[in-house]
Amino acid sequence: MLRYAAAERNQEAILQVLTNVLRSEDRFDHNLNALEIGSGSGQHVTHLAKHLPRIRWQPSDIDATLFESIEAYRRQSGVHNILAPIPLDVSSPAIQWPIPGSPKLDLIVCVNVIHISHWNCSLGLFEGSASLLAPNTGLLVTYGPYACDGVITPESNVIFDRSLKRQNPDWGLRDIRDLKELAAKNGLTFVSSHEMPANNKVLVFRKI
Template sequence: MLNAAAAERNKEPILAVLRDHVNTDRPLLALEVSSGTGQHVVHFAQALRNITWQPSEYDRHSLASIEAYRAHHKLNNVKPAIHLDASQPHQYWGGTQPESLDLVLNINMIHISPMACTEGLFKGAAVLLKPQGLLVTYGPYAVNGHITPQSNVDFDFSLRQRNPEWGLKDISFLSSLAQKNGLFMEKIVDMPANNKCILFRKESLV
């Protein structure tokens, strides 16, 4: 099992956001896009038993780690992890059916992947979420063209040095991308370590 220190630190603050904004009274279905090590999904699944979680990853080593966490915790509300490339159309997302999901969760992917993955995330979520379903993203972001504090400026620079397609995305850009796909930005929650949770709601047809 892989262990990421950042995931260990942020799993409880992110869970608090989910508790505040996700219905706990009825069965729900959630897809985590880019599940990383698997630490997040087992933590959330233990706390939110009404949600059936579908973890996913692009990286094969991470897929093995997610399965190791599943085997260790023996949670019946976590499905076997699927290979998912967020830059691909939703038809390649493990057979998830349109308008079948209540929640799509994406943690620390947007800034460390090509733009096609961010665009694919919003396109896929828009199709797969039920009306009024929720897309939750977490990570560091630029705000109206500005990155603060200096540690995030340095982080953005280091990401772009590693790969020109990486880097902190601006919240206004994500909001416009959401609108193009029938989602709207409902709330921004400030998080520890200069990160944010952004909540996007799928518009209802009514």
Template sequence: MKLVRQIRNMNIIQSAATHRSSSVAARKIFYPAAERNKEPILSVLKEYIRSGPNQNFLEIGSGSGQHVAHFALYLPQVTFYPSEVDIGMLGSIVAYTKEISNVQSPILIDVTTNSDYWGAQTFRENSFDYIYNSNMIHIAPHACTVGLFENAGKLLKQNGILFTYGPYKIDGTISPESNVRFDESLKAENPEWGLKDIRDLEKLANENGLDLIEIFDMPANNKTIIWKKE
């Protein structure tokens, strides 16, 4: 079974490399929301990302690639590793990042799997300074959230940072009313979806060696949460 997974992972990496070199596949997908929030999120990242060289940043769920392309331009001291669970998005990530030297080829990653199978040379324990995930926790099965925190606990260096962005519930309460309606619509589409309570996430983080450090209020009733590996 382990050999099968290793072979599958090699095929995934080769698929990503193919998208990097294919002009046909490299077509930009544009999300207005990603365009609007990329600068506010970058302003938060800058408060925690250091100025020194040799820093590694993994994005789980890069989507179109708009965020990683924007961040990389303003943080040239950091090497970015974009990833996606949807192979159909890899071409867009390539299209946004192919001219940016500090962004690596995107890799297909299912965050519910153990990072040991993502690529032994890149995804070693205690090898990343930062991990970033935007707008996944509320619109994915709970197993994805569990996988995010478990793998972050393994991959981050000591004092490494996990950034999560999106809408959240706090102490059982959702606000404002627009987020209440959004939560209801998500659950109607899929019972596993919906806004997660920050207190529940904090317990999950603690189980994986991460502490909640700071919560930033963001535009459109979202938040950026800073989790640190102690």
């Protein structure tokens, strides 16, 4: 069972913001279907499923070697609202995603993926969300560090961005402005931004 320190640190903060968002959207007490993209170790989806029992969670990742860890967290937690993980390449066309087109998803959650993946993954994320989210109520929720109007702050995020680009030139902090434009092109609208610990943000988009 893998354990990522960053996931351990941020999972409660993500849960609180997601809970508040669902309450503000009058969706908290509804039975919902959710897809997590880039489930990694399984820590986030298990924590969210434990505290949001009315949501049925579908974990996914491009790396199938992580599925054993996801399953281990699921078994250890004892929760029954997490489905078996599925392989998903978010950069692939939405029609190829192994997700039923009906009923539409209520929620897509993507944590710490956008800045450590090619821009094609961001394109696929918004195109897939447009295809799979329920109109008017479906939400895309992303978490991570971002640039804003061409500026990265604070200095620690500037250093982090440089280190990502050294690892892979296609990686790096994405600009919220660009993500808003990408959302608009795909029939999603920007709802809100939430400040998070360690200079991260949660961004919320709605399918319209």
